Amino acid sequence: MVQGCRVPTDYGITRMFYSNHEGTVRQGCRTPSDYGIISSMALKKKRKQPAWEKLDNTALLFPVIATEGMSNVYRLSACMTEEIDPEALAEAQEKVLSQFLGFRMRLRAGFFWYYFEENDRPLPEVREENDFPGAYINKSRNNQYLFRITYYRKRINLEVFHALTDGFGGLVLLKELVYQYLRIKHPEILEVEKDKISSGIFLDKEDSYLKNFKRAKGRDVAYKSKKAITLKGEKLPKGQLGVVHGILPFAQLKTAAKAHGITLNQYLVGTFVYAIYREVLKGDPSDVPINCCVPVDLRSYYDSHTMKNFFAMVSAIFKPEKDEYSYEEVLAIVAESLKSQTTPEHLNDILSYNVSNETNKFLRPIPLFIKNIAIKKVYDATAYGTTSTVTNVGRIELREPYRPYVENFYAMLSMSKGQNVKGAVLSYNDKMIITFTTILADLSVLRRFFKCLTADGVECAIETNGVWD
Structure with missing residues (x-):
């Protein structure tokens, strides 16, 4: 690195x-x-x-x-x-x-x-x-x-x-x-x-x-609790968090994604999944998938301007069933996985499923301490169904009088149970900044990620917070 x-x-x-x-x-x-x-x-x-x-x-x-x-x-x-x-x-x-x-x-x-x-x-x-x-x-x-x-x-x-x-x-x-x-x-x-x-x-x-809650019409979108690949290895000292920023030219990224026939978000998530596939699975088949969660901002789907949380989680799922998938194959599988889950119908089903539990008339009068026990139990049972999360915060634009005083923006995520590496993406001016946070000492997955981008003609400037020195 x-x-x-x-x-x-x-x-x-x-x-x-x-x-x-x-x-x-x-x-x-x-x-x-x-x-x-x-x-x-x-x-x-x-x-x-x-x-x-x-x-x-x-x-x-x-x-x-x-x-x-x-x-x-x-x-x-x-x-x-x-x-x-x-x-x-x-x-x-x-x-x-x-x-x-x-x-x-x-x-x-x-x-x-x-x-x-x-x-x-x-x-x-x-x-x-x-x-x-x-x-x-x-x-x-x-x-x-x-x-x-x-x-x-x-x-x-x-x-x-x-x-x-x-x-x-x-x-x-x-x-x-x-x-x-x-x-x-x-x-x-x-x-x-x-x-x-x-x-x-x-x-x-x-x-x-x-x-915007509407009950789903017979479609089951309940979150599955099947186990996914977990990124393991030696961890940094307790309490430390490693940070890796990749500062990338936005135009070069768009060109690379277009060359693969997919969107920019699909390209970044697909490359990350491929890096995990090569460095963790070594190109071998696996009984459990790589499952990368991707939050989707629902405001544009429902014409909302709320300042509260309003997003749904979809998953880029790749389960290798043969030897040696190519980079192109993994990108195509991940792109299709994301595309199929980001339709308005599917996102509405996710919203409806989530809200239906909150509005259930039998659950609402249960005391909070019992609800907490149940919520924690469900969370613990499903936590290892996700390998990582990559979120795209979006494009940041500043008005002209302020822009000369701001060089960059960054977004960073904290760790979750079963997720030892996470990524956050945003763009500002002519740059896209992807920041990985991790508690792992091994950086092989992130090296592979940036290596793939470089091979596609994307110039990568890398910065870290030095915890690996």
Whole structure:
């Protein structure tokens, strides 16, 4: 692996080196008691009742399974052209977060469900980074907030507990934070930009899962729990996370994908699956498949602008049944696997299956602690059915006055049970950045991945956080 310009300290590793509707319940005809919320404030009518809301369908899982080793925290970073001013960043956080009620929440446990309640404590302190990306957010040490903003040298980091929102919502906040920070640092921007949140931003907090729920018409899309290939091997020291950035010319990637007759996303996922096939299975047949999960943003399918989670998981499945599949064959199989699962009909079936469990009238009145036991059991039984996850956060565009001050963006995922390597993709300007995070000491799969891209004419600039040095 070629060592780029980044070193362990680039990630803060400290070894040697809407409007706020006060007193309202914004859940249609439901009330806090529907979720088992018992509050003394409800008995004191003259006191403000904090805004509250239920968790979306996807978010219900994360509080149950989150641990220090499996944080369910993702990171989005903006790499600036100048050193970060912590005081300006803290001021930007205060201004921007005043408009984002969805992030000013604390997690509470009701009798039947978890729920969010408005958090009136001071926002988390903006600190210099001192841990690996995606580290567990200890709520008691974070004023009960489920996000944190850190910095290191020229980089601004936003880390979010996935129960709050997905990558779409996280990017909306990060972009507004960057805009506000730059207006503070460069007041001349105010000559052409207003000092407020961007016009056209939707702070919609609907549960788009429930809004678009329609029962599937007899089609069974229940998630299978069959075992998949697991990437194993010697692990990095406990608590460490390896990071590998691949910075790739967007035009060259598009040309390579087009040459194979597939989409860019299919090309990247297919190449990753092929790398696993060659380095783990050594080209041999296997009784269990390589199963790479790919989150699909559902907003464009349902005309949604929600800031809550709204995605579905599909799987790129490759089960080698003969010796020596070629690169072309694997790409074609993966592309067809993804294509067949990303039809509107299939995505609706997935949504319907997921939501049907939440709306089941027999399950709803079961106490939360029993639900948690059942959810954890189901999760543990299915966790090893996935080899890895590769998510594409999408294309990031900044307005012209801000663009010269931002060099790159990065997205990083934390680890999950059975998944020791994950990938996150985004594009900015004329580059696509794919970031792999891993707890494994062996980098052979990632070397193979970039080697395949290079053979297809894609120039790869590689940077790491140096944990393998």
